[in-house]
Structures are given as C-alpha cells and as structure tokens.
Amino acid sequence: MQLRLFTYGGSANGYKVELALRQLALPYERVEVEIFRGEAQRPDFLARNPGGRVPVLELDDGTNLVESNAILWHVTRGTRLAPATPLDETRAIAWLSFEQNAIEPVIGSARFWRLTGRDRDRADETARRIAQGRRSLAELDLALRDRPFLLGERYSLADIAVYAYAHLAGDVGIDLADTPNVAAWCRRVEDQPGHVAGPEPYSAPAHVA
Ligand SMILES: N[C@@H](CCC(=O)N[C@@H](CS)C(=O)NCC(=O)O)C(=O)O
Incomplete structure (x- = not known):
C-alpha cells in the first residue's frame, strides 16, 4: 500500500x-x-x-x-528538504509556528473569505487580518534580507510551509512588491526543481x- x-x-x-x-x-x-x-x-x-x-x-x-x-x-x-542540523531543526519549528500563527489564519483566512463571498458579513475582521498580513510579510521580508531561503542557503520544508499561503497575498490586495525580499524569495521557491x-x-x- x-x-x-x-x-x-x-x-x-x-x-x-x-x-x-x-x-x-x-x-x-x-x-x-x-x-x-x-x-x-x-x-x-x-x-x-x-x-x-x-x-x-x-x-x-x-x-x-x-x-x-x-x-x-x-x-x-x-x-x-529536512533541516540539516539540530539548530536548523529548531529554526524550522519556529518558521512552521510562524506560518500557523501569522500567515495561515491571517492571509489564508482573509483570502478564503474574500474569494468565496464570506467577507461581506465580516468586513471589519477581513480588513483586520489583511492589515495583520501586511505586518507578517514585513517581518518575513526582514528575515529574508540576508539569506536566500528561510534556513539560510538551502531550500527546505520551512520555505514550502510559509510559501503556501504567503505567495497568495495578492488575492487580498497585498502587493508583494512592497516586500521585495519576499517577492524575490517567492521567485526562488518557484524556480526549485519539481515546483508545481x-x-x-x-x-x-x-x-x-
Ligand atoms: N492547521 C491545520 C489546518 C487544517 C485546515 O484548516 N484545513 C481546512 C482546509 S485548508 C479544512 O479542512 N477545513 C474544513 C473544516 O474546518 O471544516 C493544518 O495545517 O493542516
């Protein structure tokens, strides 16, 4: 099986x-x-x-x-795709936690509401999450200022986890051009072999x- x-x-x-x-x-x-x-x-x-x-x-x-x-x-x-060292394992867990706290329920939820019509009866909450999404991406942008991938030189599961919802921010009107390090990182992720x-x-x- x-x-x-x-x-x-x-x-x-x-x-x-x-x-x-x-x-x-x-x-x-x-x-x-x-x-x-x-x-x-x-x-x-x-x-x-x-x-x-x-x-x-x-x-x-x-x-x-x-x-x-x-x-x-x-x-x-x-x-x-696994973290290479115990320290990188810890860093990866931090990124996976960041994703579940600051990306998925923020950009992910706002996008779900907006694209399926659910934002109409929760306009304030949608706006609040989009504002939070901008802050989350600004934080990500700062982290990516001196490294190509979240754990450093190598693409890993941390990039996959954070990319999944972060690259969709444009669907809620967040322009990735405002966070150029994030935009460049998304392109690097998309250039990885086997990317779909x-x-x-x-x-x-x-x-x-
Ligand atoms: N933290 C969970 C979230 C899973 C989740 O919320 N899945 C959604 C689809 S993205 C779902 O199945 N929702 C159905 C429901 O909540 O009824 C994960 O990362 O897997």
Whole structure:
C-alpha cells in the first residue's frame, strides 16, 4: 500500500504537502475530499481526523497523520528538504509556528473569505487580518534580507510551509512588491526543481451567495 493523501484542491495546507511529495518524487494516491459538501464530517473521514480537516496522510501501515506542517516534517525527514542540523531543526519549528500563527489564519483566512463571498458579513475582521498580513510579510521580508531561503542557503520544508499561503497575498490586495525580499524569495521557491503551482481555485460549493 502506498501513501494516500486526503486533501481538497483549494487548500493551501494540502498544497504544501503535495508540493513536498512531488518535489521528493514520492508516489502517493490523491483522494479529493469536498470539504464544502461535508465530506470531512463523515464518520469514515472523522476516524482518520476527528477534527474533520484536510490534509490527512495515510501511511503504508494505515496510520493517519494530521496537520500539514507535521506531515511535512514526516515526509521530508532524512531528505534534502529536512533541516540539516539540530539548530536548523529548531529554526524550522519556529518558521512552521510562524506560518500557523501569522500567515495561515491571517492571509489564508482573509483570502478564503474574500474569494468565496464570506467577507461581506465580516468586513471589519477581513480588513483586520489583511492589515495583520501586511505586518507578517514585513517581518518575513526582514528575515529574508540576508539569506536566500528561510534556513539560510538551502531550500527546505520551512520555505514550502510559509510559501503556501504567503505567495497568495495578492488575492487580498497585498502587493508583494512592497516586500521585495519576499517577492524575490517567492521567485526562488518557484524556480526549485519539481515546483508545481497551487492551490487550485475554490470549488463551486465553497462559494456563498
Ligand atoms: N492547521 C491545520 C489546518 C487544517 C485546515 O484548516 N484545513 C481546512 C482546509 S485548508 C479544512 O479542512 N477545513 C474544513 C473544516 O474546518 O471544516 C493544518 O495545517 O493542516
């Protein structure tokens, strides 16, 4: 049995994992979960992830892994995308935490609301998150002023995790030209061998009237 990735095309959390699997040429079966039709709330999926969220990676022994960054850590272990030293491991964990605190629920949520019509009944909160997103990218820009990648000279899982939502900031009107180090880093990430674009557009059921 091979790896099975349960994901949703519009999810950048799922995209992170697919990007790593593709760049490492690890074979996997992709199972699309239409989260906006309740497919992640069905008992069979909840048995994999009681949180009812994608992505979930099923290993060849049937173990289900949840949380995109934990999955990234697992699939990149021992590969060229893993941190090279214990200190870099610590730095990578810091970037994965930054991504889950300052990028995903900020740029990711604002973008989801805006692209699916949910911003109409939460305009203030959307604006607040976009403002926070600008601050997060400014912080990222400062960190990237003296290094090509987040851990230094080498592209790693930290770049994949942070890139997944950061590169989508333009969808909420944040111009990456305002953070030139981030813009240049996005181009370097996109130039990596095996890079694939993502995530996919939101599916029709994601949109609200
Ligand atoms: N922190 C989690 C977030 C996972 C997550 O929020 N997944 C979304 C799609 S991006 C989902 O499945 N949402 C369905 C729901 O919450 O009902 C991760 O990084 O994997």
